[in-house]
Amino acid sequence: SGSMGSNTVHARDCFAELVEVANGPCSLxxxxxxxxxxxxxxxxxxxxxxxxxxxxxxxxxxAGLETALETVLRREEAEAAPPRGGSTHHVLVLLSDGAHTVGPRPEQRLPALGQELRERAPA
Structure with missing residues (x-):
């Protein structure tokens, strides 16, 4: 959000450090x-x-959660196709400095997003 200011750069740089310890590609x-x-x-x-x-x-x-989950689902579908057929442990980290101010409320949308994730990428 606009109130993050230069903290957005600091957040990106902190998350960048996590890439170095991940055992696969990361998204942002x-x-x-x-x-x-x-x-x-x-x-x-x-x-x-x-x-x-x-x-x-x-x-x-x-919108941030929806976009991040679409990325997870795309990666799951790509990994499920031969020759890989393996699985990856996905970690989603949400960082915000404030309250949701635009778009559908997350608490109203999250149950449907969870159901979609369970249907499209069953464990």
Missing amino acids: TVFESQAASLGEAFTTAAAMRAARLPPQGGTNIT
Whole structure:
């Protein structure tokens, strides 16, 4: 959101450090009034730090969650196809400095998102 200011850069850089300890590619989704994936295959901290951050506006937590979950589902579908057929442990970290201000309320949308995730990527 706009209130994050330069903290957005600090947050991205902190998450970039996690790329170095992950055992597979990492993605980065940012959200303000809308959400955007800045990349789905970061393998180094430097690559994630190089991602350009978009202008900031409101706080649409729901859009951020929806976009991040779509990334997870795409990765699951790609990994399920031969020759891989393996599975990855996905971790979603939500970081926001404030209240949801734009779009559908997350607590109203989360049950449906959870159901969709269970249907499309069963454990």
